[in-house]
Amino acid sequence: MIPPVTSLVKYDNPKIKSTHDPPAQQQQQGVISPTKTKASATETQKLKETDEILSAILPPREWQESGQLWVQPVSSTPATRMEVLGLKxxxxxxxxxxxxxxxxxCPVRRELYSQCFDEIIRQVTIECSERGLLLLRVRDEIKMTLQAYQTLYESSVAFGMRKALQSEQGKSDMKERIVELEEEVKQQEKMVADWKNKYEALEKREAERRVADQTKHQEEMQFAKRTNQQLKTQLEGIIAPNKK
Structure with missing residues (x-):
């Protein structure tokens, strides 16, 4: 592990983590009056509760360096007005x-504002732990909402990708189908052209046959008329002498 990066959250100076740290009561020296002892105990208990809440809200940072485990808890020192302006x-x-x-x-802007909000929670928690816990609840709700939106966004992107792949596959299938249909249309057009040529040839033959039949019929009629005229002339020639 490497030392943590600089954060907008105010931390105490890092120290080597040890399991043999003496309790705060044992570090105190000298004789203290009972009244001061009672007040000091109450204040110490309050500070301890505040530190525990701060540690729960903003866990201490830990890393290893030179084979030793370092720990850096958040600062429990109240922030001044100048420090708040400096934070801005x-x-x-x-x-x-x-x-x-x-x-x-912007992930960078989101990270910086998240650090700033954590620092505000730290400052508020020192003054009023209940208010700090309420802000923690707000922070967690915001994070869950952002995660829900992120999950929805990722699902939407995945859905869009699947639809895009399906559309590409469908487009390829449609292109193949279009080629098949175009080939089928060409074949149908060729068949139509063949039938049209056959129809035109048949109609041409029928027209020629009708013309031939009409011509033959006209010739037969002319022949019949001439024959009729000849017979009539012969008949008149036969009948005329008999009248005389």
């Missing part, structure tokens, strides 16, 4: 240094 300036500076986006989705 530091936030603006970090945003510029890390070139965070001003609008849209």
């Amino acid at each position: 300036e530091l936030l603006d500076t970090r945003i510029q240094q890390r070139q965070a986006r001003e609008t849209g989705i």
